[in-house]
Amino acid sequence: MPEEKLYRVALREALGEEMERDDTVYLIGEDIGKFGGAYRVTDGLLDKFGAERVVDAPIAEEVIVGTAIGSAMLGLRPVVEMMTINFSLVAYDQIVNNAAKIRYMFGGEANVPLVIRMPGGAGHQLSAQHSHSLEVLYGLIPGLLVVAPTTPEDAKGMLKSAIRTNNPVMFLESMSLYNVRGMVPDGDYTTPLGQAAVRRKGADLTIVGVSRMAVLANEAAKQLEEEDIDVEVIDLRSIRPIDWPPIVESVNRTTRCMVVEEGWATYGVTAEIAAGVQERCFDYLDAPIRRLGGAQVPMPYSLPLEKASIPTSEDIKRMARKVVGRKTDA
Amino acid sequence: MVASVKPPTAPPHPTKITPKMLELTKENRDFLLKLHRQMQFIRRFEERTQEQYTKAKIGGYCHLNIGEEATVVGGILPLQLTDYIFTSYREHGHAIARGIDPKAVMAELFGKENGTSHGRGGSMHMFDSDLRFMGGYGIVGGHLPLATGGGWAVRYKKEKDVVFCMFGDGATNIGAFHESLNFSKVFKLPVVWFCVNNRYGMGTPVEAASAVADIYKKACAYDMESIQIDGMNVREVLLKTSEIVEKTRADSEPRFIEALCYRFKGHSVVDPDKYRSTEDKEKFRKADPIVAFEHELEKAKLADEEYFKKVRMEVDAEVQDIIKYADESPEPKVADLYKYVYADEWEERPELHGDPL
Ligand SMILES: Cc1ncc(C[n+]2csc(CCOP(=O)(O)OP(=O)(O)O)c2C)c(N)n1
Numbered sequence: 109m110p111e112e113k114l115y116r117v118a119l120r121e122a123l124g125e126e127m128e129r130d131d132t133v134y135l136i137g138e139d140i141g142k143f144g145g146a147y148r149v150t151d152g153l154l155d156k157f158g159a160e161r162v163v164d165a166p167i168a169e170e171v172i173v174g175t176a177i178g179s180a181m182l183g184l185r186p187v188v189e190m191m192t193i194n195f196s197l198v199a200y201d202q203i204v205n206n207a208a209k210i211r212y213m214f215g216g217e218a219n220v221p222l223v224i225r226m227p228g229g230a231g232h233q234l235s236a237q238h239s240h241s242l243e244v245l246y247g248l249i250p251g252l253l254v255v256a257p258t259t260p261e262d263a264k265g266m267l268k269s270a271i272r273t274n275n276p277v278m279f280l281e282s283m284s285l286y287n288v289r290g291m292v293p294d295g296d297y298t299t300p301l302g303q304a305a306v307r308r309k310g311a312d313l314t315i316v317g318v319s320r321m322a323v324l325a326n327e328a329a330k331q332l333e334e335e336d337i338d339v340e341v342i343d344l345r346s347i348r349p350i351d352w353p354p355i356v357e358s359v360n361r362t363t364r365c366m367v368v369e370e371g372w373a374t375y376g377v378t379a380e381i382a383a384g385v386q387e388r389c390f391d392y393l394d395a396p397i398r399r400l401g402g403a404q405v406p407m408p409y410s411l412p413l414e415k416a417s418i419p420t421s422e423d424i425k426r427m428a429r430k431v432v433g434r435k436t437d438a
Numbered sequence: 439m440v441a442s443v444k445p446p447t448a449p450p451h452p453t454k455i456t457p458k459m460l461e462l463t464k465e466n467r468d469f470l471l472k473l474h475r476q477m478q479f480i481r482r483f484e485e486r487t488q489e490q491y492t493k494a495k496i497g498g499y500c501h502l503n504i505g506e507e508a509t510v511v512g513g514i515l516p517l518q519l520t521d522y523i524f525t526s527y528r529e530h531g532h533a534i535a536r537g538i539d540p541k542a543v544m545a546e547l548f549g550k551e552n553g554t555s556h557g558r559g560g561s562m563h564m565f566d567s568d569l570r571f572m573g574g575y576g577i578v579g580g581h582l583p584l585a586t587g588g589g590w591a592v593r594y595k596k597e598k599d600v601v602f603c604m605f606g607d608g609a610t611n612i613g614a615f616h617e618s619l620n621f622s623k624v625f626k627l628p629v630v631w632f633c634v635n636n637r638y639g640m641g642t643p644v645e646a647a648s649a650v651a652d653i654y655k656k657a658c659a660y661d662m663e664s665i666q667i668d669g670m671n672v673r674e675v676l677l678k679t680s681e682i683v684e685k686t687r688a689d690s691e692p693r694f695i696e697a698l699c700y701r702f703k704g705h706s707v708v709d710p711d712k713y714r715s716t717e718d719k720e721k722f723r724k725a726d727p728i729v730a731f732e733h734e735l736e737k738a739k740l741a742d743e744e745y746f747k748k749v750r751m752e753v754d755a756e757v758q759d760i761i762k763y764a765d766e767s768p769e770p771k772v773a774d775l776y777k778y779v780y781a782d783e784w785e786e787r788p789e790l791h792g793d794p795l
């Protein structure tokens with residue numbers, strides 16, 4: 109029987125099952141073993157698989173990621189946990205210059221089957237250096253696959269796919285989703301990478317949401333129903349590549365589009381989606397495509413300031429009304 | 439591996455190096471002359487590479503091993519063919535000494551499809567998975583974490599291979615160096631860190647960039663056995679490297695070697711090299727590792743000037759053939775521009791190419 113599970117538990121199951129299935133899979137990161145992981149995703153795996161396969165590494169992101177890449181070139185399948193996405197900047201050179209380029213610059217003579225999991229997002233008063241949505245920094249890079257699952261089912265299924273592909277995958281989790289519950293299918297299933305998911309059918313407006321913003325868009329859509337606005341919600345899920353067909357099909361039908369991300373919209377993932385929709389759906393559009401992103405400031409600590417910096421379902425509703433031409437003060 | 443026929447100057451097959459083998463005796467003549475020929479071959483290969491660069495047959499950055507041949511041959515030959523090498527962008531000689539067909543190396547320099555990396559990498563990115571030559575890398579220090587990962591994989595698979603990581607003096611000042619040494623020691627990884635100290639990082643002398651000018655001492659911070667050797671003396675490099683590599687194979691402890699040498703040319707082929715004094719250049723020219731080895735061989739009556747001349751002519755003829763091969767080789771097809779970005783089913787996905795609609 110499929111069961112309701114926490115997002116973090118779904119991830120843990122994916123890791124454990126893949127480690128059982130394939131002994132070249134190992135985990136490496138800071139405090140993922142004895143401590144159980146900063147967000148408890150890897151809790152219990154050290155006892156089960158031992159210190160050779162659940163590696164508590166020194167606080168040295170560059171060599172952690174480099175070690176994972178080098179070992180992947182020699183046939184292992186490492187899954188790195190960055191304590192949070194913020195620290196991945198320290199390893200950005202390894203990710204961009206090595207993980208993403210090795211296969212190409214050596215003419216296909218090497219593969220890098222690597223997964224880097226990292227929690228991102230804001231909303232916990234962690235302030236400027238610990239609250240980032242950097243999807244775009246990875247989405248930019250040819251050679252990487254980049255995904256951001258939002259449900260426990262996808263978290264498990266996509267992590268399994270990420271571990272099994274021979275490409276480097278940036279697996280973007282959201283700190284705010286770890287405690288979300290959802291149905292998780294039984295047994296060994298995978299969810300394909302590279303596919304968006306239509307979360308809700310609608311006729312008036314298409315909202316494309318990135319990571320947690322897809323969840324908020326769904327909430328907003330439910331509430332907008334009462335105002336007689338029928339919203340279609342697409343969970344982007346895959347940031348690289350972008351799965352255009354369902355987005356294009358939807359926008360051509362609803363003739364209106366809005367894109368939401370937690371990160372900064374200027375040069376953001378939403379900018380890319382908006383540009384792509386405009387190129388593909390221009391003749392069908394009845395309104396300008398609108399983008400909603402986080403406030404363009406280093407994340408403030410103060411609770412009211414932080415709240416004002418992250419898009420809410422109210423913000424989504426407000427912009428949605430504008431796009432469909434309703435009064436904005438409703 | 440792509441190019442087919444092995445040329446006559448293949449590196450002497452890797453063996454366990456013993457002090458006896460390196461003695462200047464008649465019994466060892468064959469091996470010693472092969473060593474000499476290999477160094478001379480790499481020297482000539484690099485000189486002709488420079489020439490082809492000025493003819494615009496080779497583009498981009500191009501860093502030569504001229505002057506460093508003793509570290510190249512002496513560092514790489516003690517390795518078993520099952521050992522792994524990660525190295526920097528100054529690696530044409532490293533690739534050749536490892537046994538990669540020099541034709542494939544030159545073809546890569548010419549940007550051709552049958553180069554080691556199918557023309558996608560160029561001078562700085564030679565690769566050969568069969569020979570476990572895990573690549574030349576262009577970010578200073580950026581490949582040290584990869585070598586750490588190589589060591590990790592060897593240990594994980596419980597194999598007995600050694601990972602040999604080559605880098606310059608300049609690379610010892612970047613964070614990745616320190617992270618990698620620390621990590622390799624903490625987890626007892628079978629990595630030999632081999633620093634080619636040619637005394638300069640581009641135009642900056644070691645003393646101006648490193649708080650510790652004796653680079654081998656830096657490894658002490660990570661409680662690692664570390665030695666400094668004469669990188670102009672091929673026999674010394676071979677012997678000391680072999681000892682260190684075999685110790686590491688036996689106990690899976692990382693170790694460090696600093697080989698002191700000097701590059702005879704600019705940092706890259708376009709560098710006018712104005713920052714080094716003429717006295718220094720002359721001093722080190724006198725210690726030319728090939729000439730020094732020739733003197734030893736001559737003194738021991740194992741070869742004479744006539745022989746050396748013959749070798750120079752022969753290797754030059756080989757290199758000329760190699761250049762001809764590279765020149766006549768096919769360019770990669772533009773239709774294959776996106777090939778190799780992704781593996782497996784992702785290789786041919788247009789949405790990953792940002793294709794026009
Ligand atoms: C991270 C980084 N910074 C700067 C450069 C530019 N650069 C290329 S080679 C080089 C000097 C490196 O010196 P060293 O490590 O001693 O190696 P050598 O060239 O002497 O063999 C520099 C600064 C680079 N490639 N990577």
Ligand SMILES: [Mg+2]
Nearest residue numbers: 606607638639
């Ligand atoms: Mg140097």
